[in-house]
Amino acid sequence: MxxxxxxxxxxxxxxxxxxxxxxxxxxxxxxxxxxxxxxxxxxxxxxxxxxxxxxxxxxxxxxxxxxxxxxxxxxxxxxxxxxxxxxxxxxxxxxxxxxxRPPSTDHGTLSNMRWSFADSHTRIEEGGWTRQTTIRELPTSKELAGVNMRLDTGVIRELHWHKEAEWAFMLSGNARVTGLDTEGGSFIDDVEAGDLWYWPPGHPHSIQGLGPNGTEFLLIFDDGNFSEDSTFLLSDWMAHTPKSVLSENFRIPPEIFNSIPKSEKYIFQGSKPGSISAEKPKGFKKSTKSFTHKMLAQEPEITSSGGEVRITDSKRNFPISKSVAAAHLKINPGAIREMHWHPHADEWSYFIRGRARVTVFAAEGNARTFDYMAGDVGIVPKNMGHFVENLSDDEPLEMLEIFRADEFLDFSLFQWLGETPQRLVAEHVFKDDKKAAKMLLEQIEGGEKDPIKEKFEY
Incomplete structure (x- = not known):
């Protein structure tokens, strides 16, 4: 047969x-x-x-x-x-x-909480490209939206501003950012892989790729409905303003503006910039605020048994970043980001390296497991319990946890149970199994938080 x-x-x-x-x-x-x-x-x-x-x-x-x-x-x-x-x-x-093949513990129906930038539409421009993950691509991405952008060396993301705040993580290469604060102070800085920048809503700024290979970065906006196409661009505004008004505004004859771009430039090849000191305009007034931060140069806030955690937010070390907080996690092979939840904001995860398994617990008996790899985005709504497990026993997992909030906050299940009266815990979990209860209580005694736990052999 x-x-x-x-x-x-x-x-x-x-x-x-x-x-x-x-x-x-x-x-x-x-x-x-x-x-x-x-x-x-x-x-x-x-x-x-x-x-x-x-x-x-x-x-x-x-x-x-x-x-x-x-x-x-x-x-x-x-x-x-x-x-x-x-x-x-x-x-x-x-x-x-x-x-x-879902775990037997998955149950019920949950909305999709996974998206890959590989599935996003790519807009190709002169010397660069961009693609986005918003509520349109991932309906659970309600609080934040993400844009992945590439600029080759010398390529410019033109002078612009947004209705939303812009937070960025440098994935690779080097870039120069410029901007203006509300007090008329100017800001110019060169950033590299692992650095951040943040521009509050309405703050004009630009980005240019530096070095031999330019740059690639992740942009985060504090509204899931954001669209990269809704950016306020210098060239677009000037192209849609009467030349007589441009003449009045800049105090030069209107015919001078005949050669301005007919539409937006968006991303375009520029000339190689000089040093910051050489490029400062006459009358440069340095901003009193810092709009960039070296996240990966920080000492880890937490060195766990299974990895490292670096946290950047306005309460700790990046005062300007009022609406976006983030943690960078390195999860060792076989290790796990412990069971936890975030009480104040949805988690918007971006996976930089490796492969992960995440189960989201949504109460009412509902749970669903998702898998992620480099370039993927994950969503965990606020207060929903979850973990992040490194699928590989050979390779590390690197990821960002990002929140629409001014401070990074989480609750650890391990710590909570360790700080709760032991009798109460035992009767909840192992009421009729004293041996198992004793083993659990010995492990959680003291309730020390260990956000990333090393691989457990059993």
Missing amino acids: HKSILLSLGLLLVATANPVPNENIQRLSKIPASSSQEYFFGGDQTGTSRPFTPGHQDPYDRKVDPVGDDLEPLPYRNGDGATVMGPRNRDRERQNPDLV
């Missing part, structure tokens, strides 16, 4: 003359769901210990890393499930194994 199925499939493929991307996958997609292990590992019964096979048993819902371990996710869990017979997007399945 099985051999005849495979033979028929082979004849069908030959007859249609279509390319076969993966023979093993094609074979698996057509066999009966009740087939024995021989169709997964050639009859080798040791295959029962591997994930995504009919005989695999894991009542504890351990993490699985299909990308790192070169596995093909299939919807099998603890003896239930079946193969996939229809069309498949295998790359997506490998990136999102907990959608293909």
Whole structure:
């Protein structure tokens, strides 16, 4: 029976003359769901210990890393499930194994909380590009919106301002930022990978790529409905102002303005800038405020057993950043960002390196697990419990936790239980199991916060 199925499939493929991307996958997609292990590992019964096979048993819902371990996710869990017979997007399945085979603890319906910048529309300009993740791409991105932008060397993001505040994290390269404060003070600074800048709403500014390769950065705006196309641009304003008015305003003849751009420039190739001191205009008045900050140059605020945490907000070290607070996390291989929640703002996560598993607990028995990798955005609404687990036991995970708030705040489940009367905790969790209760209480004694916990061997 099985051999005849495979033979028929082979004849069908030959007859249609279509390319076969993966023979093993094609074979698996057509066999009966009740087939024995021989169709997964050639009859080798040791295959029962591997994930995504009919005989695999894991009542504890351990993490699985299909990308790192070169596995093909299939919807099998603890003896239930079946193969996939229809069309498949295998790359997506490998990136999102907990959608293909969710943990048994997932339940109910939650809105999508994952988006990849790879799925965002890219606007290509002279010497650069930009793409955005807003409430239009990710409906749960209500409080913040993100823009990923690239400027080659000398390329300018033209003089502009926004209705929203702009916070930025330098991903790579070097850039020069310029701006003006409300007191007429000017600001110019050169930034590099790991640095931040922040412009309050309405503050005019510009960005230019420096060095041999220019720059790439992440922009965050404090409104999920933000659109990069709604920026107030210098060239756009001048193009839509009568030349007679431009003449009156700048005190030069109107015909001088015949050569101004007919529409917005947005991103364009500029000349190589000189040093900051050489470029300061006559009568330069230095701002008393600092609009940039070296986040990754900070000493870690918290060195945990499983990684490092750097926090930047207006209360601690970046006073100008009144509406955006952030933490940079390095999560060691196999480590976990502990179970926690944020009481005052949604978390807008950006994954810089590695792969992660996140389960969001939404109360009312609802929980859903999402998987993330570099370039992905994650949302966790305020007060919803969650963790971030490094899927890889070999590679570190690097991410940003970003909030529409003036201060970074979170609550640790571990710390909360450690600071609660032990009798109360034991009766909640292990009322009828004294041995288990004793083990838990010994671990949480003292309630010391450890935001990133090292890998636990059990």
